[in-house]
Amino acid sequence: MKLARFGPAGAEVPAVLHDGVWHDARPALTARPELGGDFGPAFFAEGGAEALRSGLADLPVLDVAGLRRGAPIGRPGAVICVGMNYAAHAAESGALPPEQPVIFLKLPNTVVGPDDDVAIPRGSTKTDWEVELGIVIGRRTSYLHSPADALDHVAGFVAVNDVSERDFQLAVSGGQWSKGKCCAGFSPTGPWLVTPDELDHQSLRLRSWVNGESRQDSSTADMIFDVTTIVHHLSQYLVLEPGDLVLTGTPEGVALSGRFPYLAAGDVCEVEIDGLGRARQQFV
Incomplete structure (x- = not known):
């Protein structure tokens, strides 16, 4: 559905x-x-x-x-994110692949429509894109016994652009990432939600483009921690509520790598995940 x-x-x-x-x-x-x-x-x-x-x-x-x-979901109660979940992205960020999932939070008010304009924050010089598979929680989830129980608690999947401001995230963060993740409009979501029975979340192609030029092209098969592992792991530390949105990390090919320029006003970013549609944001 x-x-x-x-x-x-x-x-x-x-x-x-x-x-x-x-x-x-x-x-x-x-x-x-x-x-x-x-x-x-x-x-x-x-x-x-x-x-x-x-x-x-x-x-x-x-x-x-x-x-x-x-956005295909109303305002979620929480947006929980997994960082460094693709080994090649960790490498381009100058980090080793994590041994445990790296978790950070975004504000629910960052969730906007898939084609809405995104404002580059005041003072930003390093606004970046990140195509990600999003998990929408379907049932209250706490202390799952095993990853095998996770999909029973998933309502569906969405495509998300986890927009980030890297200076805010890293240079002035005080050791946390949220300053660079919570700016207005920084989670364009959609265009639609697909229920778990209609796609194979373990092998979805993720892509992004800036001004029509390819940036990211990978697969969820390359995740370090897969969907079921993430949901199970989170449930050991916090309570996931119905409608919560979990972002599962981005593959390599972002501006943080140094291979591409950061986003500027007028740039158009597109993200697409197999079966979950294509979204287009202009940065203003």
């Missing part, structure tokens, strides 16, 4: 793809008020995807032509 949200920021319409056509999900959501009316924490916690499946044929078609594509 593919889920998306269309329309102006703050007033997106939840939609579901059926027979190649987007359908308005609102009738199914309003019929069950406990789902919260949108693809947010309540929807995932209450099994909203199954509610949609049972009534897909009865949902009205949604004309999405010309509509803005919003």
Whole structure:
């Protein structure tokens, strides 16, 4: 199942793809008020995807032509990120591959639509791109017994550009990364969410481009810590809630490597993951 949200920021319409056509999900959501009316924490916690499946044929078609594509999830309670999760990216960053997952947090208000403009922060000289596979949590997750239990707690997957400001992240960080990760609009997400039954998360091609020139081209098969390991590991240290977004790291090919210039106003960055769609952000 593919889920998306269309329309102006703050007033997106939840939609579901059926027979190649987007359908308005609102009738199914309003019929069950406990789902919260949108693809947010309540929807995932209450099994909203199954509610949609049972009534897909009865949902009205949604004309999405010309509509803005919003993030496919409502504002998450948390955005949890894994750093240095591809060995080649760790190397280009001047670090050894980690022996344990490196975790940092982003603010939920960094999550924006996949095609929204991204403002280069005031004083920035090193704004960077990072295509990443995002995990959307579907059930409250704490102290999982093993990685084999993880996918039962995953609602779906999304493509994300984990935009970073490297000077803020590294030079003035005080030892933490969040200053360089939490600027406005720094997590363009989407265009859609795909449920785990519809793709192989272990072998997805990830790519990025800047002004049409290739930057990153890798596979989730190259992750140091895979999806199930990440969810299991996180559950030993924090409680993941329905609708939370987990970013799983980026492959090599970012500006931090020194091989490419950092982003400047007017640049266009595109990111794509197999099955999860392509997004395009202009930096302003």
